Structure formats: structure tokens, C-alpha cells
Amino acid sequence: MPLMNNIPGFHFLRNLVERRDLLFQLVRRDFTQRFVGSAAGWLWGVIHPLVLLVSWVFVFKICFKIALPESAPTQNYALFLFTGFLPWMLFQETVQRSASCLLDHQNLITKTIFPAEIVPVSIFLSSLVNHLIALALALVAVGFWERKFSVMTLWLPVYMFLLGLLAIGIGWIVSSLHVYLRDTAQVVSVVLTFWFWFTPIFITESMIPERLRFILWANPLAYLVNAYRERLLSARPPQMRELGVIAACGVTVFVIGGLFFRHLKRGFADVL
Numbered sequence: 001m002p003l004m005n006n007i008p009g010f011h012f013l014r015n016l017v018e019r020r021d022l023l024f025q026l027v028r029r030d031f032t033q034r035f036v037g038s039a040a041g042w043l044w045g046v047i048h049p050l051v052l053l054v055s056w057v058f059v060f061k062i063c064f065k066i067a068l069p070e071s072a073p074t075q076n077y078a079l080f081l082f083t084g085f086l087p088w089m090l091f092q093e094t095v096q097r098s099a100s101c102l103l104d105h106q107n108l109i110t111k112t113i114f115p116a117e118i119v120p121v122s123i124f125l126s127s128l129v130n131h132l133i134a135l136a137l138a139l140v141a142v143g144f145w146e147r148k149f150s151v152m153t154l155w156l157p158v159y160m161f162l163l164g165l166l167a168i169g170i171g172w173i174v175s176s177l178h179v180y181l182r183d184t185a186q187v188v189s190v191v192l193t194f195w196f197w198f199t200p201i202f203i204t205e206s207m208i209p210e211r212l213r214f215i216l217w218a219n220p221l222a223y224l225v226n227a228y229r230e231r232l233l234s235a236r237p238p239q240m241r242e243l244g245v246i247a248a249c250g251v252t253v254f255v256i257g258g259l260f261f262r263h264l265k266r267g268f269a270d271v272l
Helices: 008-018 020-033 041-063 077-098 106-111 118-145 151-180 184-197 220-233 240-265
Strands: none
Touching (some): 020 118, 041 077, 041 118, 118 151, 118 220, 151 184, 151 220, 151 240
């Protein structure tokens, strides 16, 4: 345990446990402020992805007439798309909102002894609330259209945790960079756009030319998207290689993000 405490990412986790009350207040504040003054409130967090889903199904299924291969876990394109979009939506929202989060809390960071590292974590947990609501809708839709549930769905919290490590690690990197380089948020938006289209959300791996599949093998979100689909739409158990790649990427990025954040954090008060 002393060795683990010296690793920045896990040192931050220990601090989060010690400051869980502050973290809870930040999560609650973030979640409520996003929808303050809105009649629909938190429902907008569900309406927006559903509108995107309907639009994409219309374009790719009805207009482009994309057909799923027989090896796909379902032939229902709406479910195929929605279950694949779930992990990406959580990852994108966490990383994109983390980019400018330290500037949004600069009064706390510069005037008080405030653990700045918990801000990206609070953003992930706030986004996780919407994610769980959307996941509940996905489970209802799978039960309605596929008429089945799998015990393998119980693996999803493991994938959420590993996705959280990955997203928070990247969130630490981009948020600390943005303090010094104010173009970072714009760069993150561009990178996420490319990352989105190179992740098999609309298509399966078999639809991608073989010479380009190395892009998927190097993309941790490709493994997460596939894992979500398989756990929600089939009874297939997790592949240990897939789970190992996701865990390795998540832990590695989490630790690197912790190191990066701790190094740049020393100058936050002067720059902000």
C-alpha cells in the first residue's frame, strides 16, 4: 500500500476518499448548474443523445441502407448504434468538459487550499449520472425489442470504472495544459471529432478494410464500444484480451495523467 500511495493517480484516489464530502458537493453543483433555469432539467441530458440517435439511424440505415453482418450481436441498427454510443458519450463529455474546468474554478484554486485534481473527477461522476439514465433506457429497449437480458450485463460497472480511469487521466492532462495553453480546449474538440469517426460506433470491425484495422487495435474506445455491445446484446462472456487491453490503457493513462497534472499543478496559482 505505501508503494501505491506514491503513484500520483492512486495517491489522488486516496485523497478523493478523504475528501468525499467535497467531491459530492462538486458533483451535485455541477449536475444542477448544467440545467439551472431549464424546464426539462436533467431530461435534456437524455433528449440530446436520443435526437442524435434518431438522426443517425435515419441517415445511415434508411438513407445509406447500411446492413449489419450476421456476426453482429443484433440486427436492430438502432440498438446497435445506441449501445455503441453509450461509452463514447461518457468519455467525450468527460474529456471535453475537463479541458476548461480549472479555469471555471480558478477562484477556488487561487484563493484557497483546494485540491484541483478532483474537478475532472467530479465532471466524470456528474456525466456518469446521465450515462446511467441512458443505460437504463438501453436496457429497457433491449428487453422490449430483443426480448432478452443477459447476466453478462453485470460486467458493465467494471467497464465504467476502467473508462473512468481513461477519461479522468486524459482529463487531468488536458485541463492542466489548458491553464497554460488556452487553445487546448479547441484542439481537444478537433481530436475528439477525429477519434469519434475512427471508433466503430456506426459500423462493425468487419466493415473496415483489413489494411486499416490497425487503427482499431490501437484505439481503447473501440474495445469499450465492442464490450458494451456484447454485454448488452449478447450472452458472450468478456474476452480476457479485450478486458486486459482496456485495463492496461486505463491504468496507464490514469497514472501518466496523475504525473502530468502533479507536475503542472505547481504553477496554477501564478498563471490563473
